[in-house]
């Protein structure tokens with residue numbers, strides 16, 4: 528089935544498509560003290576909550592990219608509703624292909640929860656660093672191993688041991704690239720539960736409302752597999768944090 532349709536179904540009730548409480552976003556936005564009109568680049572912006580909060584607070588301009596036409600539609604509506612004056616260009620594309628007109632031109636760059644686009648956490652930070660002006664902010668969200676992953680979990684979920692680092696490792700990778708860590712917000716079980724369980728809830732409601740969708744069996748099968756992996760291993764093994772670096 529269309530992967531973007533699957534994510535649209537399972538993330539229908541999410542505001543943030545990652546395990547972070549919304550209040551933390553507001554706080555992180557407040558830490559950046561951007562100048563009015565600062566330029567921002569957000570990769571894999573999802574439903575656009577982060578860039579909308581930045582625009583509400585600092586009237587930032589810039590670029591928001593996502594590959595899913597579903598979330599891009601929501602992002603455009605959200606920006607038009609909440610910050611109609613903000614000059615944000617919203618692009619539907621594979622962000623790996625995006626090259627800004629000028630490197631090192633953004634005051635803040637972000638990629639929260641989509642580091643695979645640039646290979647991994649290191650590749651993502653390296654890409655964002657190229658686009659960020661000296662002294663600018665780089666905000667990423669990245670999983671980490673809370674403890675050594677069970678080989679059965681790796682096999683079932685299709686991860687390698689090296690797919691992720693530890694929390695300290697995620698910070699170190701930024702430092703190895705010459706970035707300074709300014710802040711980090713680690714999510715707790717409650718945030719993870721909300722992120723995961725909302726997907727099960729969304730799938731259940733979708734099944735009730737669309738019993739004749741030919742994609743439904745696949746949706747339910749995938750959700751069940753992911754739910755079982757979370758309950759058996761993921762909840763104790765996988766961490767998540769937002770990292771706020773300065774270039």
Ligand SMILES: C[S@@+](CC[C@H](N)C(=O)[O-])C[C@H]1O[C@@H](n2cnc3c(N)ncnc32)[C@H](O)[C@@H]1O
Nearest residue numbers: 543544571572573593594595621622639640641
């Ligand atoms: C885990 S979600 C995170 C979304 C958003 N940053 C948030 O935290 O709410 C991952 C996002 O990456 C987008 N995505 C996946 N592959 C992409 C690609 N190659 N280029 C751009 N966006 C992509 C998905 O559509 C999805 O919105």
